[in-house]
Amino acid sequence: MVSLLLSPGLPRRILPFAVFLTAFTVVMTILFLSFDLKAPKHRELFNFTRDLDFSSVGQDNPQFIAYVRAVHLQSPPNSVRVVEKFNINHQTLLVASILNNKVNGTFVEAGAYGHGKLSNTEWLESALGWHGLLIQADPWDFITLRRQKRSRASSVHACLSPTAYPKEITFRQISASDGGDDGLSNFTRVKCFPLYSLLLAAKMTEVDYLSLDADGAEVEVLKTLPLEHVDINIISVEKKVNKSDLMNFMTVHHYELIYELSDVYIFKMNRQELLSSPRASV
Ligand SMILES: *[C@@H]1O[C@H](CO)[C@@H](O)[C@H](O)[C@H]1NC(C)=O
Ligand SMILES: *[C@@H]1O[C@H](CO)[C@@H](O)[C@H](O)[C@H]1NC(C)=O
Ligand SMILES: *[C@@H]1O[C@H](CO)[C@@H](O)[C@H](O)[C@H]1NC(C)=O
Ligand SMILES: *[C@@H]1O[C@H](CO)[C@@H](O)[C@H](O)[C@H]1NC(C)=O
Helix, strand or coil: CHHHHHCCCCCCCHHHHHHHHHHHHHHHHHHHHHHHHHHHHCCCCEEEEEEEECCCCCCCCHHHHHHHHHHHEECCCCCCCCCCCCCCCHHHHHHHHHCCCCCCCEEEEECCCHHHCCCCCHHHHHHHCCEEEEEECCHHHHHHHHHCCCCCEEEEECEECCCCCCEEEEEECCCCCCCCCCCCCCEEEEEEECHHHHHHHCCCCEEEEEEECCCCCHHHHHHCCCCCCCEEEEEEEECCCCHHHHHHHHHHCCEEEEEECCCEEEEEECHHHHHHCCHHHC
């Protein structure tokens, strides 16, 4: 711009254009910067506004289940898993002890290896011969999950739908190091499946232990489960939820809160209560 103005013999007619261009650039820069500053304040992981809902597809629709099984469910890796060191935490030990160290049990873990965490089911698999299903929505965390070579666990890169229908959402990735506020987050589209659809696809409607981390949507996810068609004994729920909502739901469905740890609630199905009062009402 400066060189333009200084050029000798430049027709004076160009001057208004130069002034306009400068003003335009300044205004656009200000607009751009102010948008940019506002953007990181949105901390939600999911932008439900622009979601796609496939509300005509029932969560037990056989074609849909076949599609999930064929396209999204990944079989356990063939390579042999080398266990150097068992990753085990208090929560895993509690679950095993509640079940008297049951062998060959079944697990479903949603949010496995999320944001730098370990898995709550790895030890059950390695030491007690359990098998199951691992669910992870974050693309990087899913790569971490696959690298574990869990030889008795299928896996699926998806989020759990907060409704009884499949969805597609925009997912904001959070790296383990950043607090999510640097404005550098990556956004990806991720498919969300109802938990029941995933259980049907993995042929696992009898589950000894469900470890549930759904980034705050845990109660909504649980509400989508047709509990008369699945048998889940122990359920652990991350403390990201409204406790009274969770307790109401679990109590109505005959689950008892048996442990409350610093970051998780552990529930067990009360089978006696279940026998004496059938779930017909629910
Ligand atoms: C979510 O989508 C809406 C509608 O398209 C958009 O206006 C909003 O800025 C989005 N929010 C985030 C956090 O991306
Ligand atoms: C557990 O499974 C293994 C093989 O997968 C089998 O040999 C063993 O008998 C099973 N144990 C029980 C208690 O079912
Ligand atoms: C975003 O993606 C790039 C590579 O595409 C990666 O290097 C970076 O770590 C990612 N950022 C986050 C916050 O995940
Ligand atoms: C939890 O939800 C109930 C209603 O379902 C509401 O009254 C209560 O204020 C909520 N608690 C918190 C901490 O948000």
